[in-house]
Amino acid sequence: MIVRELELDLDAFEGPFDLLLTLVLKEELDLAEVDVAGIVVRFVERLAEREQLDLEACGEFLVLVAALLELKARGLFPDEEAELADLEPEEAAEELARRLAEYRRMKEAAAWLVERLAGERDRFFRIGPAPLAPQPERRLAPQDPAKLGEVLRLLAAPPATVSLAHMELRFPPVAQFVERFRALLTRRSVVDFDQEVGGLTRVEQAVAFLALLELRRANQITISQAAPFAPIRIARAEETAAANERTPAWIVHSA
């Protein structure tokens, strides 16, 4: 088995392992987005298909994956580097097993949710108010203005010592905006791009625009602009959406 030709199908990447390594080293693919466990699972699956243990492949794979993991760990947890280095190999293995077990359980829980959804797809219910219902009156009890100052003080306080906030990428992934626009378009038929990205940083706006092009390329949306520099409007590509819709859909929402 040639490790570098291992075909991967991950959320963030699809293609041979070798290409993934190249992209990571060229910093064209953010390791934070790469599910390394997924690579390991794929490798183990391939390994299991063979009768004999391919020692050479295992060795090469271990070296490559270890390097990937180290790079990723440094990127994700710079502050914890010292802490991890302190672990004895056995402890590290135990910690790895523990984390792996936790993640596997969540993966199975996710699989259970998928199955559940498939079973519930013919349950339709109303979301939102009934057509002829009385208008709810939501009066608020008197509030204490001191609470406003309190929450603002908390927001203005510098984050506590070890923060994992560095995981929030400064260059947001395109997928984030793809998901966001899709979600928005399930609620609204037309979305004003400028309004959605107004106030975001230039980089974020640029990435959001890339996401638009991505969605357009996949024929999931239509983009219109009345004139140069006029607001950009995004709408669902209805018929294609209907034609491509093969994934389970389970809830409804009245027109």
Added chain:
Amino acid sequence: MDRPLRLVVANPLDALARTLEALLVVASAPLSLDELCAAAEEEQERVDLALGLLGERYAEGRSGIVLEQVAGGWAFRASRDAADACARLFERPVQRGLSQAALETLAIVAYLGPCSRPEVARIRGVAADSAVAGLVERGLIAEAGREDGIGGAVRYRTTPLFERVFGLDNLSQLPRLDDLGDDADMIRDRLHAVSAQRTA
């Protein structure tokens, strides 16, 4: 005496009536005859007949659910007998508090003056869409123009209702936050600096 195999022959319209019931109970707006026909894949005439059946079943005095024909089409409503109970359900006693998200958003808008959703999101570190929408719906904040520049985002300010609920004559009565800064601009800078630190 011969007994018929089935004592009650199901009315052939019953299945259609059940489909219509289902459609009406899911709808959040009245459904027109056309919509009902299209969804049930049935002739208008038969849908009309089935609606007649439902009209008898879901009639005032017979059922808590009443079928009503309104301008836009057909819809279920609560019976008049249940008006008091419905009123109790909807006019529930005053809501006690605001969620953390609502409170934070409100504090930002109150102290910093007109503020856009993206700005609130940046300061809080999470998307502000639902918090802002909720506060607008409750009438505690309202739109106040747009940010400068082409395609500037909508900005929000607090409303007179906000002042009433918080027992303030005006915004200058908000508790002073001298430890954070002398004025709105300084507080704003401080909040942005912290949020940048949080995501750095």
Added chain:
Amino acid sequence: MDRPLRLVVANPLDALARTLEALLVVASAPLSLDELCAAAEEEQERVDLALGLLGERYAEGRSGIVLEQVAGGWAFRASRDAADACARLFERPVQRGLSQAALETLAIVAYLGPCSRPEVARIRGVAADSAVAGLVERGLIAEAGREDGIGGAVRYRTTPLFERVFGLDNLSQLPRLDDLGDDADMIRDRLHAVSAQRTA
């Protein structure tokens, strides 16, 4: 002879059942037993009995409207028989299935909630921002305060809509975590076996 004003004495629970029907048909979310009792101004026991009556009347196969116990309360939904008709008329807010990342995030929040984005990221090993934003947008998870301590991250929990979409009465109906991830134990055993072999 005096004739009674009413020839037919209705089941005394009928009036209550009608009131409950009315409440359920206008409610915008499942109503808990407490809410039903408060709105109907009735004892829990009687409301329970009336709900039993309604459960028989609005049962799958009998009616297009079905009474179900979901998300900690009672609600009407369309019968499964009418799913095709409903699908023709109503828009689905979750058009495309949830991505694997979104599903895993949803599972983590459902089991460990309230939990923050960094916590989700730690378990999944990848940043969770877009998945969390998407789930919030769809109304399946919502903010639930911040982590303790200064500058704590926003935490999330699943919403009643989540329970409703997945047809759960409450989160305890999720499979027990201990019952999941058998293969995780296998992996652990294998790791230990391998290391034992090495040192042997």
